[in-house]
Amino acid sequence: MTALAPLQAESPRGKGTPSISPRPGGTQTAGNKARRRSKVKRGLEPWLYLAPAFIVLIALLGYPIFQLVNVSLYDYRQAQVSGKAPLRFTGLENYQKLFADPQFWTVLGNTVLFAAACVVLTLLVGSSLAVLATRLRPWVRSTLFVVSLGAWATPAVTGSAVWLFLFDPTLGLVNKTLVSVGLSEFAGHSWTYDKWSGFGLVASEVVWCSFPFVLVTVYAGIQAIPTEVIEAARIDGATMPRIAGSIMLPMLRPIVIVVTIQSIIWNFKIFSQIYIMTNGGGIAGQNLVLNVYGYQQAFAASLYGLGSALGVIMTALLMVITLVYLRILKRTGEAL
Amino acid sequence: MTAVDVSPRNSLPSAAGTPQKFRKNGRRRFGADAAALAIALGVAFPLFWMVLSALKPKTALDAGDAAPFTLEPSLESFGRVLAVNNFGQYFMNSVIVALAVVVISTVLAFLAAVALTRYNFKMRTKLLIIILVSQMVPVEALTIPLFFLLRNAGEAIPLVGLNQLGSLVLVHVGFSIPFAIWMLRGFVAAVPVEIEEAARLDGASSFRFVRSILFPLVAPGVVACSVFSFISTWNDFLFAKTFIISAQENQTLPMALLTFFKPDQNDWGAIMAGSVIMTIPVLIFFIAVQRKLVSGLAGAVKG
Numbered sequence: 001m002t003a004l005a006p007l008q009a010e011s012p013r014g015k016g017t018p019s020i021s022p023r024p025g026g027t028q029t030a031g032n033k034a035r036r037r038s039k040v041k042r043g044l045e046p047w048l049y050l051a052p053a054f055i056v057l058i059a060l061l062g063y064p065i066f067q068l069v070n071v072s073l074y075d076y077r078q079a080q081v082s083g084k085a086p087l088r089f090t091g092l093e094n095y096q097k098l099f100a101d102p103q104f105w106t107v108l109g110n111t112v113l114f115a116a117a118c119v120v121l122t123l124l125v126g127s128s129l130a131v132l133a134t135r136l137r138p139w140v141r142s143t144l145f146v147v148s149l150g151a152w153a154t155p156a157v158t159g160s161a162v163w164l165f166l167f168d169p170t171l172g173l174v175n176k177t178l179v180s181v182g183l184s185e186f187a188g189h190s191w192t193y194d195k196w197s198g199f200g201l202v203a204s205e206v207v208w209c210s211f212p213f214v215l216v217t218v219y220a221g222i223q224a225i226p227t228e229v230i231e232a233a234r235i236d237g238a239t240m241p242r243i244a245g246s247i248m249l250p251m252l253r254p255i256v257i258v259v260t261i262q263s264i265i266w267n268f269k270i271f272s273q274i275y276i277m278t279n280g281g282g283i284a285g286q287n288l289v290l291n292v293y294g295y296q297q298a299f300a301a302s303l304y305g306l307g308s309a310l311g312v313i314m315t316a317l318l319m320v321i322t323l324v325y326l327r328i329l330k331r332t333g334e335a336l
Numbered sequence: 337m338t339a340v341d342v343s344p345r346n347s348l349p350s351a352a353g354t355p356q357k358f359r360k361n362g363r364r365r366f367g368a369d370a371a372a373l374a375i376a377l378g379v380a381f382p383l384f385w386m387v388l389s390a391l392k393p394k395t396a397l398d399a400g401d402a403a404p405f406t407l408e409p410s411l412e413s414f415g416r417v418l419a420v421n422n423f424g425q426y427f428m429n430s431v432i433v434a435l436a437v438v439v440i441s442t443v444l445a446f447l448a449a450v451a452l453t454r455y456n457f458k459m460r461t462k463l464l465i466i467i468l469v470s471q472m473v474p475v476e477a478l479t480i481p482l483f484f485l486l487r488n489a490g491e492a493i494p495l496v497g498l499n500q501l502g503s504l505v506l507v508h509v510g511f512s513i514p515f516a517i518w519m520l521r522g523f524v525a526a527v528p529v530e531i532e533e534a535a536r537l538d539g540a541s542s543f544r545f546v547r548s549i550l551f552p553l554v555a556p557g558v559v560a561c562s563v564f565s566f567i568s569t570w571n572d573f574l575f576a577k578t579f580i581i582s583a584q585e586n587q588t589l590p591m592a593l594l595t596f597f598k599p600d601q602n603d604w605g606a607i608m609a610g611s612v613i614m615t616i617p618v619l620i621f622f623i624a625v626q627r628k629l630v631s632g633l634a635g636a637v638k639g
Contacts, residue, residue: 045542049451050463053444053513060482060510061470067481081484132372140369140376146623147380153622154383155571157590158611161597162386165604173385176402208382269474272573276594291476298480299578311477322472326465 065315072308081304094309103285104293104310111268111289114199118267121207123260126214133219145216152212156272163205164277167191192278195286202277202287206270214259221255222248254332261325265318271295290314386615389608390414397605413605414613423610425585426592430570430614433501433588437508437569438562444509445516446524446558450546452517453525454532464521471514475507479578482507486579499583507575512565519564523557524550563625567618589614 072094079085098104129148133141151159167174169190178186192198225248233243271291278287281296288296290310298307391409392401417423452464483498486506490497496506527550535545551558573590580586593610596603 046451046455046457046460049447049546053448053517054463056444056510057470057513060507061473061478061514064478064481064485065473067485068478071480071484129372129375132368132375135365135368136372137365137369140372144372144376144379147376149622150383150619151379153567153618154615155567155590155618157571157573157593158386158615159382161593161607161611162382165389165602165608166382166385168602168604171397171400171604173402176400180402208379265472269476271476272571272590275573276597279597291474294477295479295574295578299483304480308480311474311480314474314477318472318474319469322469325472326468 068308068311068315071304072312074305076303076305076308078302081302090305094305095313097306098309098313107285107288107290107293110199110287111291114203114289115264115267115270117199118203118206118210118270119260119263121203122210122263122267123214125207126211126259127218127256129211129215130218130222133215134222148212148215151209152216154209156209157276159205159209160202160273160276163201163208167201192282192287195282198278198282198287202270202273205273205277206267210263210266214263217255217259218252221252225251257325257328257332261321261328264321268318268321269314383615386608386611389604390612392605394603394605413609416603417606417609417613421592421595421606421610423589423592423613426587426589427613429501429586430588431617433504433508434566434569436505437512438565440505441509441512441516441565442558442562445513445520445561446551446554447546448513448517449520449524450550453521467514467517471518475511476574479574482575483578498579499581499586501586501588503579504569504572504575504588507579508565508569508572512568516561516565519561520554520557523554523561527553560625563621566621570614570618 073089073091074080075088075090075093077085080087129144133144136144154162166172169175169188174191175186175189178189191201229247229251230243233247238246269291270289274281274287274289274292275295280300281288281292285293285296291314294307294310294314296307297303297310388404388406389397390413391411392406393408393410393412396406396408452460452467486496486498486503489506490500490503493502494500496502531549531553532545535549540548571590572588573594576588576591577594580588580591589610593607593614596607596610
């Protein structure tokens with residue numbers, strides 16, 4: 001149903017077009033109508049361009065968000081899905097259940113800690129490499145960039161598979177190497193058995209495939225600083241640390257903010273890596289993060305109401321981050 | 337760390353904190369180059385290991401061969417993956433879904449970007465904020481309502497119901513659009529108004545200008561942004577797992593790969609071969625457009 005909507009919405013625009021001659025520079029029949037164009041209000045026209053995209057967005061983002069909140073207020077389980085039991089409105093009961101459940105707080109703590117560690121490491125690695133990249137011979141820099149793009153492009157699923165293989169207890173290269181240098185206690189050592197070593201393994205994979213975004217963006221930011229500004233400062237007698245601290249850092253600030261917020265959002269939402277590398281959330285759910293927890297509650301335990309409540313909490317947290325982001329953008333004078 | 341220089345020829349203060357002392361460039365640059373190459377090796381290693389393991393014979397893998405090379409490369413694992421496990425079919429499914437998403441979402445996002453950059457109207461800023469915010473929506477949380485939505489939609493239009501590739505196309509179009517609009521905005525805005533005015537004087541209607549002049553001019557940006565849609569769709573694991581439940585023939589690559597994971601007896605050769613098959617297209621795509629990607633990102637960042 002929703003797939004057809006955008007197609008239908010396109011038709012009125014199609015009707016308006018066939019009147020022009022196909023040759024460029026042809027007739028000037030558009031006459032005075034044409035003179036009013038370019039960045040002035042033209043009633044419905046922008047809406048025709050917007051309609052297809054926004055119909056899709058409303059159907060596939062807006063409506064599901066509404067439904068997510070809605071379902072979270074019901075006792076919604078397998079019986080209700082198949083229609084065997086009546087739907088019961090329970091208000092905030094799902095949320096109360098969650099807040100009273102110590103596991104929820106553990107999972108929330110895991111999520112925050114894990115995301116924070118990933119963000120900090122990604123930013124550190126990415127921006128240090130961006131700084132390093134400015135001092136490299138071109139071919140070395142290209143090598144670094146191509147390789148990083150390779151890591152960036154690697155799908156989460158295959159990246160997780162390779163890292164799992166490298167850290168496999170018996171066949172993995174890491175344990176083999178550690179044993180061969182004399183650390184025999186690593187023979188058959190499972191990296192996912194312990195909670196934090198499991199999170200560490202996932203975090204390594206995450207940093208590996210997400211630092212290139214920071215590297216590329218921050219490097220582009222450094223490159224965009226005009227040389228004249230630096231030259232002028234140098235002529236005025238500014239020292240290098242002074243230039244770095246008082247000119248470059250402020251100029252890079254907007255980019256650093258964008259990169260930070262993006263990383264927070266991405267790492268907060270990680271699903272595939274945790275799901276695959278810890279086999280659905282680790283032993284006794286020790287490696288669960290909010291996303292995976294919500295998924296398991298809904299699709300493994302058939303507690304759709306509870307899963308939705310988790311989704312709502314997740315969305316709310318991200319919205320708060322987004323609002324902070326928007327405020328910062330506004331304050332730094334970013335034009336929308 | 338903050339000591340950043342645009343011109344690589346200039347020396348920087350050393351870590352020891354001797355600001356004014358300018359050393360010889362040569363040795364320091366050699367050090368930086370060597371460090372960067374070592375890091376590059378480390379970053380590339382997992383990918384190298386993936387390809388290598390896919391080429392190693394099964395006997396070597398099962399014996400836990402840790403050698404960083406193989407003397408008897410074989411395509412045996414690839415054969416196993418393609419023949420036994422129908423990977424070809426899953427590959428095609430992934431390609432179909434990703435291409436459909438790229439085409440549909442890019443066209444829709446481009447049109448929306450035109451409206452949002454080349455027109456002034458009341459709701460413009462509000463809509464931009466909505467788009468920015470909708471980029472942040474954790475789509476993973478929407479699995480539950482989307483599951484029910486698609487189940488109901490499938491009753492009306494079987495093509496987009498659960499277990500159909502159409503369902504994946506649909507949700508990914510929805511998720512790709514906000515970011516695509518955000519990215520294309522910069523490219524569309526960069527086309528000078530004068531060109532638009534000239535086109536109008538020559539009698540082109542608004543839609544004709546958008547289709548025949550703006551679109552070709554923005555094409556590089558369109559390519560860059562389509563890569564994002566392609567990759568996020570190609571890599572998707574969650575929705576493929578949730579929506580394609582029983583129709584084995586409509587499975588996409590990520591889930592197919594996961595079927596090789598068996599506790600304690602993983603067929604690593606097959607997993608790595610499957611991973612290579614799944615990674616290569618993305619890698620090619622990514623590296624081919626990397627420059628546009630970088631400038632596009634900078635455009636998206638700066639607005």
